Amino acid sequence: MPPHATDTPPAGAPVTQYDPRHPLYLGTWKRSTKEETQHFVHDDLDEPHRKRQKAILAAHPEVRKLYGNEPLTAVIGAAAALTQLFAAYAIGCVWKDLHWGVVLAIAYLLGGTISALFGVIIHEAGHNLVFKNPFYNRLTGLMVNMPMVVPISQSFRRYHLEHHQFQGVEGMDPDLPMDSEIKLIHNSPLLKTLWVFCYSFMYVVRGMAMKKKPQRWEVINLVMIIVVDILIIKYMSLRSLAYLGVSVFFGYGMHPGAAHFIQEHYIFRDGQETYSYYGSGNIFYLNIGLHNEHHDFPQIPWTRIWQLRRIATEFYDPLYAHTSWIWVTFNFITSPMLGPQSRLTRMYKAHTSGRRDYKVPPVTSAEQAVTGGQKVSPGVKSRIR
Template sequence: SGTQPKGLEPRPPTPMTWRMVGVPAPVFPGFEFDILDRVPSEEKPDSIWHRDRARAILRAHPEVRELFGHEPSTAAWCVLAASLQLLLAFVAGFWLPWWGAILTAWFIGAPLNIVLFQLAHECDHHLVFKSSRWNRWLFTYTSLPMFFLGHHTWWIDHIIHHNDMSAPKDFVMRRRAVYLGMRHLPPLFVPYGAFVCVTQFLRTGLGLLLYLVTSLLRFRATPSDVSLAVLGDVHLVSGYKKEKIEFWAVAYPLISLAIFGALWWLAGWQAILYLAVSQVFFTGYLHPYCLGWVLAISHVHNRDRFQPTASHYGKWVNLTTFNAGLHVEHHDLMGIPWQQLPKLRRLAPEFYEDLVPLSSYIALALRFTFASSDRFISLFDTDTVNLTRRLITRAQKRQA
């Protein structure tokens, strides 16, 4: 039976609204915000923890600054990985039966999406080129095979995740809230990713239609706030304007649809099936390794003390994912590219020796999925209590 975590009062289910459909980290009613809202320090303790660590590391080891910079060679890996995923889609379309496409997606496609995610993440942090435009176009090609039309939102959301980590505007915090709140319907057995992918296509279609209509009515090509709110989300509109990438919110899904349409025409529906199922497995459905990785980057890692992030130091994991396991190091100093990130721990070992690492993504996924209610609370009680309290406090302040 479900034991109520101490300090929490029972709350009625959160009602769904249209704006929550088709987004991977929905904004719940009562917790609305704008992406440019200023967040006080007390509302983002996880971000402050990493900020203080970064300052201490740089004071103690000024030589760490030499690790910062750009790595243009990453572009070759981006093109290679994305092209490989598209090539596998062609193989699935021409030579594999439908069940072969699904098996290939499980064994190769889903783990390869982790690679694409990590490489696109490097572009998002401007760690490949000095030019924001070139990074953004490389991000576009790298993330296209992941079969999600809304990846353009990540360009805005992800940096906020670093600067305001653990605040309600942090999309990872909202995703973590979904995982913790739905733990009796775990992602390992419920294909949430499939629902988000399908509804994202519908949402994008509506957004593009609104863009066409509002542009004709206004005699302006610039996307209206209404179309941006549907293509991205209401809270992101000001972010698109600040970054001056309103057109990209239209261009990204159009390019994606063109690529998927061409792929279907050239290689058939099984090529699309391969990409779609790879994305669903990537979100953790029937794939413990991917689910454990998603939980880890969502900061769900069963710690018994305050440690917002955790790293996985497995050589094979980091070798095959471009050091995606070095999560603490990345959040400490996000200006260090993946090639240089292992050197940070070697230069400043005293800042990492006392932290609790992750030993296995699969073990984390299985603990999260199969733990009894009491065991789940003992493993994830800190996550559940602190997260829910912060959400409720923020909502009460806004309603006051």
Template sequence: EKAVKMKNFLGFNKLDLRINTPDDEWVFKEEPHSSRRQEILRKYPEIKRLMGYDPSIAYIVTAEVLVQILVCWMLRDANWSTIFILAYCFGGVLNHSLGSAIHEIGHNLAFGHSRPWANRLLSIWCNLPIVAPMAISYKKYHQDHHRYLGEENQDVDIPTRLESFLFRHPITKILWLAVHPIIHAIRPFYKSPKPLTGWELINTACQMTFNGLILYFLGIKSLTYLLAGTLLALGFHPLAGHFISEHYLFHGKQATTSYYGPLNFILFNVGYHIEHHDFPYIPYNRLPEVRKIAAEYYDHPYHTSWVKVLWDFVFDSNMGPHARGVGYRKDEIKEH
């Protein structure tokens, strides 16, 4: 029997509609995956056995960090064109993978909720080749993205109204994508600022020490390789299509959209995004099993190409930062 589609999950609207209608026409009652989660678990309680953690991710990310350090040593005297080509095609891919691992570890999925310190230390280790200290801050703000998905002010992944206004033309949208890692990094601090924590200071101290060691022993080219990889691969890069594919309204009013394609292998199944928001405490390598068990709940439009996502985002006038999904119009919400 076909599952009932959740009203909240199919009830998002584009940010520009939110901007152009009065505030009193909008209400945020709950994030759109909450009622889905409850219904799916009622029907398929066996999904609970998939919850937990998987420490094997620690071995994968350690290999990635060590490879990046080795490549830094190999490139210490390389020419600049080699530095930037490898940063885009190789180093940036590894750094983006490490960024996705930080997302996974931020949900305590490496060592479990009983060992938060171990998860934080591993995320700081993952952070090292990325150059900018972000692992601990990311975890802090990402919790709100799940808790308030679609609430304009508290979901810091939602672009600001200024972004929505400025980046509408294909050329400006390409520019927005290119600088997206910088915008994405600083947006939380002015949109929904939170007090600085001791762990963030530890993260920053470890990162600055690592950056200094790379600079001192291997030189500016090696540090540039790492930084350029981060900025390029999180910006105008095929892997960065996942930032757009997840919650922009390509498919009607669908709050979250999954991507099922080969690049999930590199980014720890971040494309299984409906599944992840439904069950954020299931490790990445078990998310495909969720889709198999509760197949009718994942019978929604999905993406198969992040390159196509980026192409459509840039050249479709209906897409852009203004097309990020937000919820909800009062007249479209009904009680469950």
């Protein structure tokens, strides 16, 4: 096994260096342990997922068989959309005298839960994992967006794919909090609670802050939502539309189904910038918690992502993972070491040079893929066995 590199190679250097993070691609950086810190953690290498994908494929080439589509996602999306529209009709046209407190409870327990599921389906469609034809994936996203009051699906598709392409790159990853969020929220438990409640608004504001011209499908999405909202008011009621809007607010905010927004990339351990969740919430939310696996292989739909986890277990067992979305949110709000600033960033030059100037070391076995010929801790070794 060739020796690992210890420093970033100079610009223009020949591709003979090996990524020093190999084989698990955990960084050597430390997360902030100072309460007063108001800046991101910084790394000088590219994001880890593309190289871990290559290492996994070298050890387990059969993973390629998991690539593909899952049309069942569209069926689930249609059922969820009809359920939410029926609930809006019942609340706005049948149960007209229902107390607003009861309406809010239904909007949280039913509407928020379903709205969070809409986001998961939009995510699958954004990666073209529902149908082979991208056009039908866009239609799937538009379909589940209909009961959501605001246009989401096509903008999410655009910015989420950019997040995959430029993970952690300052000024290019739309998933990163803005400087104003860090300065305003920082580590205040009260402000973090309000921030989590309003997380849906923050996603919109971040997109607007990038000042990008809307694409054709985003305009189509906007026009469709305006028409659908008018039809809901005309044939149901304004109360129905309000129920749907509050449902989205809950489902993308302080709701267990929205906790994956914090779970995915906010730093809970040194050297690890992406986190998976292996709790029971994956059953209803289409395995959205398997985020390391998803970033490593965005070509695999939700129905087969657990197979990847079982095949490449020696790669994923050593990584820290969450088991409770409720704990994720609670810990994020109460810990003075966590806040919008708890993210890893890199410059674009480091992102591109890391991919260009470092190679993935060759492997001859699954265990070598993880150990890289190096000594590992007993805990990791026991998981490999």
